[in-house]
Amino acid sequence: MLTFLGxxxxxxxxxxxxxxxxGAVAYLIYVERKIAAYAQDRIxxxxxxxxxxxxxxxxxxxxxxxxxxxxxxxxPKYVHKTTFILAPMIAIVTATIGFAVVPFGPVGAxxxxxxxxxxxxxQIAPGVDIGIVYILAIGSLAVYAVVLAGWSSNNKxxxxxxxxxxxxxxxxxxxxxxxxxxxxxxxxSLDLNTIIEWQDRHGWxxxxxxxxxxxxxxxxxxxxxxxxxxxxxxEQELVGGFHTEYSAMKFGMFFLGEYLHVITVSxxxxxxxxxxxxxxxxxxxxxxxxxxxxxxxxVMMSKVSMMIVFIMWIRWTLPRFRYDTLMNLxxxxxxxxxxxxxxxxxxxxxxxxxx
Amino acid sequence: xxxxxxxxxxxxxxxxxxxAIGAYLLLxxxxxxxxxxxxxxxxxxxxxxxxxxxxxxxxxxxxFLRTVFFYAFAILSLAGGxxxxxxxxxxxxxxxxxxxxxxxxxxxxxxxxxxxxxGTVIVYAGAIxxxxxxxIMLASKQGCAFYDRSARSPARATFTCFLLFxxxxxxxxxxxxxxxxxxxxxPFRGAITARDITPTTFGPPNKFGTAIHVFEKAIxxxxxxxxxxxxxxxxxxxxxxxxxxxxGLGGSLYADNLIAIEAVGVLxxxxxxxAVAIAAPKPPVRSGASAGRATK
Numbered sequence: 133m134l135t136f137l138g139x140x141x142x143x144x145x146x147x148x149x150x151x152x153x154x155g156a157v158a159y160l161i162y163v164e165r166k167i168a169a170y171a172q173d174r175i176x177x178x179x180x181x182x183x184x185x186x187x188x189x190x191x192x193x194x195x196x197x198x199x200x201x202x203x204x205x206x207x208p209k210y211v212h213k214t215t216f217i218l219a220p221m222i223a224i225v226t227a228t229i230g231f232a233v234v235p236f237g238p239v240g241a242x243x244x245x246x247x248x249x250x251x252x253x254x255q256i257a258p259g260v261d262i263g264i265v266y267i268l269a270i271g272s273l274a275v276y277a278v279v280l281a282g283w284s285s286n287n288k289x290x291x292x293x294x295x296x297x298x299x300x301x302x303x304x305x306x307x308x309x310x311x312x313x314x315x316x317x318x319x320x321s322l323d324l325n326t327i328i329e330w331q332d333r334h335g336w337x338x339x340x341x342x343x344x345x346x347x348x349x350x351x352x353x354x355x356x357x358x359x360x361x362x363x364x365x366x367e368q369e370l371v372g373g374f375h376t377e378y379s380a381m382k383f384g385m386f387f388l389g390e391y392l393h394v395i396t397v398s399x400x401x402x403x404x405x406x407x408x409x410x411x412x413x414x415x416x417x418x419x420x421x422x423x424x425x426x427x428x429x430x431v432m433m434s435k436v437s438m439m440i441v442f443i444m445w446i447r448w449t450l451p452r453f454r455y456d457t458l459m460n461l462x463x464x465x466x467x468x469x470x471x472x473x474x475x476x477x478x479x480x481x482x483x484x485x486x487x
Numbered sequence: 488x489x490x491x492x493x494x495x496x497x498x499x500x501x502x503x504x505x506x507a508i509g510a511y512l513l514l515x516x517x518x519x520x521x522x523x524x525x526x527x528x529x530x531x532x533x534x535x536x537x538x539x540x541x542x543x544x545x546x547x548x549x550x551f552l553r554t555v556f557f558y559a560f561a562i563l564s565l566a567g568g569x570x571x572x573x574x575x576x577x578x579x580x581x582x583x584x585x586x587x588x589x590x591x592x593x594x595x596x597x598x599x600x601x602x603x604x605x606g607t608v609i610v611y612a613g614a615i616x617x618x619x620x621x622x623i624m625l626a627s628k629q630g631c632a633f634y635d636r637s638a639r640s641p642a643r644a645t646f647t648c649f650l651l652f653x654x655x656x657x658x659x660x661x662x663x664x665x666x667x668x669x670x671x672x673x674p675f676r677g678a679i680t681a682r683d684i685t686p687t688t689f690g691p692p693n694k695f696g697t698a699i700h701v702f703e704k705a706i707x708x709x710x711x712x713x714x715x716x717x718x719x720x721x722x723x724x725x726x727x728x729x730x731x732x733x734x735g736l737g738g739s740l741y742a743d744n745l746i747a748i749e750a751v752g753v754l755x756x757x758x759x760x761x762a763v764a765i766a767a768p769k770p771p772v773r774s775g776a777s778a779g780r781a782t783k
Contacts (some may be wrong), residue, residue, distance in 0.1 A: 138551075215578065261733045262601045269605040270611025276585070279617065283578065283624045291624070298621060302614065322733055 145256050157391040158193035162197040165192075171448035181195075200384035203342050208285075208377055215284035220378065220385035223277035227392035230270045232256045233263040234399050236341050237409055237429035239325040241417070244425040254429060255325070263324040264312055267400065268305070271355060275301040277389065278357075282374035292375030296455065300354060300361065303462040308351035310470030314344040314477040315404050318485075324369045328408035329417045345405045346478040347466050355463070357390060358443060360450040361458065400440035406435050499656040507649040509534025513598035514641040526612045538565050544656075555595055564590035575636050581616055588612045602733055661718045 162177065167175025181191035207216065237254030238244065247250050260266060275298050282294015315337045316322055319330035331337055338345045354361040370376070375386050402408060409415065409428035453461070512530025545561060548553040567587040574580045588611040595604035633703050638644070740748055 173607065208719075212578075215582075218582075262605050265602065265605040265609070269608040272609050272617075275613070275617055276620075279620055279624070283620075295621070297619060302617060305613070345775065386701075 136159070140216065140257070149236075149256055150228060151229060153228070153392060153395060154388065156395065157388055158197055160188075160195045160391050160394070161387075161439065163441070164447075167244075167441070167444045171445075183440060185325075196461075197384075199479060200381050203380040205382065206381040210286045211377060212284040212286060215280045216377075217382075219277050220382045221283060222280065223274070223389035224385045224392070226270055226274045226277065227389040227396070230267050230396045231390075233260045233266050233324060234396065235325050235403070235408065237432060238420070238425050240329075241420075244420055244422045252425075254425070258325070262322050262325065263399075264316065264322050264327075264404075267396070268309060268312075272305060272309075274355075274389075274393070277386070278374050280380070281386070285374070285377040287303035287377055289371045290374050290376045293370045293376070297357065297374060300357075300458065301460075303459060304351045304354035304361075304466075307347050307462060307466035307470045308355060309472055310352060310467070311341075311344045311347035312404060313474050314341045316483055317474075317477055324403050324408075328403055328410060331407040332410040332417050334417075336407040336410070341405065341473070341477070343469060344477075345401075347470050347473065348404065349401065350461070350466060352401065353443070353446070354391040354458075356397050356443075358394065359447040360452050362452060364397075394440060394443055395436070398436045398443065401439050402432065402435040406439075408432055495660050496657060498540065498543065499660060500654065502537050502544075503649050503653040505533050505540065506537035507619060507645050507654070509537055510573065511641060512568060513569070514645065515575050515638040516571070517635055518637060519638075534566075534569055537765070538562060538569075541565070556593065560590045560593040560597070563587075564594070578620065581619045581623060584619075585612050585616045588616065602736055609714045647648070662685060737770070 138343075166176045177189040177192040180189045180195050182189075184191070186257070188235075207213065233255065235255040235258075235294055239253045239255045239258045243251040243253050278297040278301065279294050282290045282292075282297070285291070295342075315327060317339075318334075318340055319327040321327060321330070327337075353359075375383055378386060409432040411431050415424060415431065509530045509532075510524070512526050513534060535696045541563070542558065545557075547557055564587050567590060571583040571587060573578050574583060587606060592604035592607045592612075595601075595607065
């Protein structure tokens, strides 16, 4: 039963995770601008905060945030008002609640303890047996934000952007689910922490499931609407896509939601294919001390940061897909490849690892 | 017969009548006209009364927070269901439908059926309703069409549905169902205990026995779940970690219900093949185009 103390600890944990992830988003935008600048042989934001002695423009994110909040919030007369306001809320809520089952460090038997019988779990909801299915379920709700934003704006560019995006998100959910099934079959669990512990014992998922990793990575880019799959908001054709009519913090919420998705997807990639907190020959699930726990969290966060930088780097490397090639990639390449990968994995797992 | 024996049935009747009045007044007009605002307010009040009364039949589960969430999800799913059928904007209807799905999966979560909850969200909210929205948005331009604003014979539909609903409630009250979670309790006679439940078999006995026995002969229940895999009562165990039960679900599906699973799989596969056959591009209709291609 949930005690009062447990409830307080849970609320603190939720506050920490939400606060840190939203703060991280602000600095991710800064990092993105810096990487974009280096990719284009510019310097990027470097002035903000120089008056206060802050180097490298490090308080640029605060200025960006203040700009978002203080700008005039325009709601055009011709929009469908309820859904117009609802859409950014859905975007940010679905992006935030996905973190409930993401482990940030050791969970379960490997968790460090406060005193004798109070394990500190580095996860909001530890031991959720369906972990990965929960994330897929939440991810499948994210499409509502885009569809409703596009439709309620009552504007052909927004509408076309919304339609494109919903087709894209629905299509790429299928190869994404298929690519995850391989590692789930091997680890014999849907729980993210169990998957990490399996990789700790048997080696990282990318060596067991290279094709699954490739399919997952491509689908993840499409699911987060990042380049080279950012067709919903392709500027040359659709002005701003589904968020053309949004301004001020409502636009900011879409922005925040997109970056939260990037963080979630990076966590998933690291957990499923790069061993989560695992570092071969150094860290294992048997270590339960506080030092090893903190080290595990640091390892995990560095891997996630590298993944995020990789995603931003790709943005400035590959040009955007055309719409029909995008759909062909999902349905004619990734889907058969995912099915093949799943079948081969199931047969090999049955024959080699035993029933 | 004592009047006290019928108090529950009378309460059920009140629920049904209030709900029927509310639903009828809230439903769109038969010819797509605007109903007076007063009628809509009375309808809303009547529907709310019906939902409040039906809450008396529910057994709240255990602790305070669980009870709060149970009532929140229950009220949201009932009210959302009502608004799904009574809104005049098809997009709003689809969104209320989505809220019903989310509330229902919340109830599944409270009952400890995590996989069912996530599956419901993925299949219904994530795929089916999004497809609905897709079609609605492509079909309806600004402003609702006549067929969106009108209801087809609302009086008969309301009468039939709420008659069926009353039949369901009456049967449940008579049959004295299981009240362990969210089951009906009788507000006046108190909760029903487990000893009231007697196992029954359906259908007349014949030389094959019941359908269950046929299945048992086909597939012996050798792989009955080990006790460790059986889902304990909903709620966390002592360590604060909920018990594992996806393995139990998979074991049950592929051991006890193997034939049903395979049958469903074959059915879905046939449907998939059929869908591909229907959607395949057809040869061009215009004779000129096809002839031109053929001659070249």
